[in-house]
Amino acid sequence: MATMELHPSITAVFKKKPLEFYLNGTRIELSDPNPQWTLLDFIRSQHGLKGTKLGCGEGGCGACTVVIQTLDTSQERKGRVRHLAVNACLFPLVGVVGKNVITVEGIGNSENPHPLQERMAKLHGSQCGFCTPGIVMSLYALIRNSYDPATKTFRLTESDVELEGHLDGNLCRCTGYKPILQAAKTFITEDLKGKIAISGETVHDLQDRECSEISYMSEGAVKTSFSCGRPGGCCRDPPKMTKESTSLSPDSSVKRSRDSSDTGSLEHVSVSESAISTPEEDETVSVSGTTFGKPMKSNEKESPDGSQVEGTKVKAGIDAPPPKIDSGIPQYSFAPYSTNTELIFPPALRKFENIPLYYGNSTHIWLRPVTLEQLLLVKGVYPSAKLVGGASEVQIEVRFKNLSFPISVYVSDIEALRQIDDPNNYEDLDTVNEVIFGANLSLTDIEAFCKDLSRKLGQRGSVLEAIRKQLRYFAGRQIRNVASLAGNIATASPVSDINPVLLACGAFLAAESKTRGPFGLEMSDFFTGYRTTTLPADAVITHIHIPLPELGVTEVTKAYKQSKRKDDDIAIVTAAFRVQLSWDGLISNISLAYGGMAPRTIEAKSTKRKLVGKKWHSSTTLDSAMAYLAHEFDLNFGAPGGMATYRKTLAISLFFRFWHEVISDLKLGEVNQDLITEIHRSISSGSRDDNNPHEQRVVGKQIPHLSALKQNTGEAQYVDDMPPQDRELFGAMVLSSRAHAKLVEVDWSPAIGPGLALGYVDKHSISKEANFWGSIVKDEPFFADGEVFSQGQPIGLVYAETALQAQAAARAVRIVYEDLPAILTIDEAIEAKSFFKHGKILKKGAAIEDKMDKAWEKCERVFEGTTRIGGQEHFYLETNAALIIPNLEDKTFEVWSSTQNTMETQEFVSQVTGVPSHRVNARVKRMGGAFGGKESRSVQLACLLAVAAKKEGRPMRCMLNRDEDMMTTGQRHPIQARWKVGCTSDGKLLALEADVYDNAGFSQDMSGAVMDRCCTHLDNCYEIPNVLIRGHVCKTNTHSNTAFRGFGGPQSMFITETYMTAIAEGLKIPIDELRHRNLYKEGQLTPFLQKIDQDWHVPLLLSQIREETNYDSRLATIQKFNSQHKWRKRGISMIPTKFGLSFATALHLNQAGASVMIYADGSILLHHGGTEMGQGLYTKMVQVAAQELNVPVDAIFTPDSTTYQIANASPTAASSGSDLNGMAIKDACDQLNARLAPFREKFGKDAPMKTLAHAAYLERVNLSANGFWKMPRIGYTWGNYNTETQKPMYYYFTQGVAISEIELDVLTGSHTVLRTDIKMDIGRSINPAIDYGQIEGAFVQGLGLFTMEESLWMQDGRLATTGPGTYKIPGFSDIPQEFNVSFLQGVEWGHLRSIQSSKGVGEPPLFLGASVLFALRMAVMSAREDNGVREPLVLDSPATPERLRLAIGDEILKRGTVVQKAGEKGFFVSVA
């Protein structure tokens, strides 16, 4: 496309040039790239570079993290190479000019991983792997920046890893973060005093220990000092170095070349040639139980002199800490780390000529000035040109607000705008009266500068400390590395964190334009309204002046921020206060600036006026200041952003804290330290008991996830990473923007045309019958037909040549709606009697005879209540994705889908395409997390694409954007229970009656089944003789809610523990005692009449963990603490759980198939019906097969899950993946072992599989077997109350207990989890490492559910929380500071008939996250007691900082309470 005509004065200065940069050390010249592209778009367009992931597109998840290697331009460190982790999804492509971009592929591959990649893999830091490359790159930047080439020292501390915010821009939904931190900490070298070890001998020492634990692998690898032969490569495998580890697309516009001066820039430079040799072609390696021929070769290779090849290449290395030798704990050793072998900065870039350039097309031009004059020239000619600094606002506007800027100007490479004074250059700090920041200096640089100078200045530098503090908790590190002050100021966001400080300190902006020249702007009148300022259109901000108080002036400046999550979150309220006191302690000047209290950053001017002249250290001043603030911030109940009472209370509370801090800082008096210290976490620690007495040759071993190394190197492929297909097109869904409306008109014509869509499909593209789908009831249309019932419901799908075009086309479709009334909440549904047919009831005891009245009569105490628990967004890091490849010859469809449910995908694609199932091969290799969210909802996207693929006869691909995924694919069900519970006066439960409602959304999906599980977990671990539970499924106009880890169980057990707490508080019985009195005993019946069997271990778990963790003495300490502390409270809670295993009442799903094929060379192909979503199923199943067939795990390969191999596979769900598929595999292996028995007799029982298989083949023995298993015993029938004939609902119960201890900041509602201990009964673990990972990950997900994650809707029914910016899942800083996990030991499982006597573990630990909520409740109760609040506490889930703060009932809250006026609605709606 032609380029937009630029003004001649511009083209006289700017040249149209290719973008020149380096990518993983390879020189790139990029002519005419798409001006819409971000760096991520470019990277992912390249062959072999799919490791960098798209997780959100808004800088909130870190999956796209890459490292920009660039030269420091600061005076102090000029020329030093810097490594900046950045979000490629936001970073403008033009920003890479003159720099080296490093992606995860650039630092290693599975043949030759970077030590970081290897350690992450070995220490189980990756489950689904979708977040992993981003985390690796953030850590890589940290590690690289830890080396100082000037002093040749490497210094990395635990504090750097955990407390300095280097990982705050990365999210992981699977691991619970602990193993990632553990891997990162192996690089800590404090013990080496920062010196690099000169370490020939250390390397050898390490190698002697390497692999010794991995005896489940090929025998040849064991007890030698060479490769352990693990799949994906061992740390000892010889590096297979290629000249270029990445290859770029043959796109003619991309030129690659190796700069002549650049030798070795890509490779680990000190690798000798001898280390690059490859295994010989026909090498045969002997392994335990099998021998492979050519097709499966080990990578083992001895170097010519017989020494180890990997480690000996290193001349100097920073060794990982030596492994501990504690008995029973797996010993890990790692390839040593050497800074000498890191990628170097391309030498040619040191001479790079910075010139002004531009590129673009007829609709969008990018200009890259390198001087301020050039920038002013552009702004003079094009005042509306969009300046782009870090792009962390601009790219959000482009991507999510659909703004387009015809001319964008990249300003971050203009030196004049990035200046900063080196504090060391100030000769006399006393004379420094202001600090000047270049407008587009990065926030990271400002943070570091402020830290340094404020320390030197002491009290006089309090404003700099305030800036540092705000920046520490500002966005994530990747954003701080590029974002600027000017970008924040010019955006004028009402919740900006930095603007209140600038306003409070009286900052001054230097600006400049072509016409006016330099001029100044006062911050005090800079903000004129919502995102509007006084900056003239043609001007740019050049510098920010921060005044410092003169020597001798008594001044204190402080800043505060309160958000839902401490790290990387937008503020709810943010504030900065500055006060100057005269010699006699009177207020001579004061400024109180707030964000989050108005449409712009504002000063509380009226309060200010009233305070001047008052004595600071006077309780009257404090009291009146709070009263003035309460008056000044007269918020409405429905104020934009919601949380009116919380905001107002915070505004006062933060000032309250400031007042005390000033007294403390200026030593005006004594203050309560709890009031002035914010909650901070310290460095985390934790343990796994690592004791598995049931370990066998393969089963029971802590084998790392088989894909871990590939996930860490970016080689692991997810659906959207699959190579482009011939003639493939990209789909984009056209979604309803209304919650409930008639479709008056849908006009597709604006979406079709050049640069937009090629075509579309909608309800007319399939028959009316084929248009309906659903897991249980087909009640949901694929394409809306005349009416939409929820925002995010698909109306159609457009397809185009590129994904960006398809998305633009989808936005262009013109839809006319006629709004209809919408039901959003459970309360509204109950009132409108809007239910799906369900009618399931559980009855026990008197209820069976309809005589609950009699039961109630016996109750000495009765408690009633309503409990609500919000839903939960799955937030798998990989959104739903599918690729449909039609085969025109056979009329078949290959359906690659990110799905847990291949069978349902196959069935519905068959339905919409009209071909039988045998012509649809539904496949999935791995998912980037699923958690139930891809059990049914994934079907929709695959089917929409299949309709289009059929229509066009061309492959169709789509990966949903994060907001689309959140709008369309449903969540965990919000649930409300109205309960009544009766007991004796000493707390023995006698009766329970409950109506439980789940918010199903607009279609049924699995909501009925979720309600079933919900009803069957309303007892948790307690025996109740008389029970009547009615389940109701509410039909509303939200997205259709679906399965989510726990499937209604966690919500239900939360309700149980809530009514138990109500009883305990009502009867004043310690809650642990109440639980103990009511625990099930063997032989008792659940509300679904299942007998508690001999494997009932909850009482034992409780007593073991109680003793091991000193629970009772800790409880006493906490009670004492609380009696002595008013503003800081602690809480502890010990919560048990029992979770039923099986697809409860969907009996037919409790079956599985497997296929095991032994090839004549002894290698084995394994398929089963389970899918891999990070939970390690493939690894566990390979272990099962390897154990059964007496082969090592690397003899077995599972490529993917496919309906062409396994027919009618149940979804991988209900924690039953290992149980079902493991047994089916065992069945197949049993058949094969029977057929191989004669050969084992002949060649010996441990004869290699190659020998056995070859001999069997020659004897014409079938070496393929199909295994099958159906779960015995179960078969519950609803409505059958006969205990003789009723069958069990669940096969067994997984059980566990957690104890969590927390600390709460009463003033703000923030908290930290000080410690969590979990003990689980998971039978005999097939792979403890994987199970620990499941437990930790599930717990952290539960912690999110119960304390943090909150979906909110707008009043009109639109989902308000549609990405990581608004929906917060736990981050690195939210995990328990001490986190210990152990397994129940010393018991037998007499009743368990599962594979290898293991138990399902995926879902059960999630509920234990509620221990944090109940610990918080204890803390809140103590605060309420201090404040004389007597009413029973209703603490619904999630216990957000807002809910906790509002429960305290103190005087400040009373001042902050915003009363709801008649007819006034809240800004947001929560739908539980």
Ligand SMILES: Cc1cc2nc3c(=O)[nH]c(=O)nc-3n(C[C@H](O)[C@H](O)[C@H](O)COP(=O)(O)OP(=O)(O)OC[C@H]3O[C@@H](n4cnc5c(N)ncnc54)[C@H](O)[C@@H]3O)c2cc1C
């Ligand atoms: C995930 C995420 C988290 C965030 N977290 C926070 C947070 O915690 N707190 C917070 O306050 N903000 C936060 N933000 C907002 C954003 O990061 C900040 O506002 C940041 O400072 C913007 O800087 P930038 O350089 O990236 O601006 P850009 O996006 O490049 O530009 C923003 C605006 O500033 C203008 N501009 C840039 N430079 C100049 C200049 N020299 N003169 C005049 N105008 C200029 C641009 O034209 C544009 O209008 C977050 C954003 C994201 C995406």
Ligand code: FES
């Ligand atoms: S994809 Fe870039 S931060 Fe999420």
Ligand code: FES
């Ligand atoms: S491993 Fe981190 S998101 Fe799955």
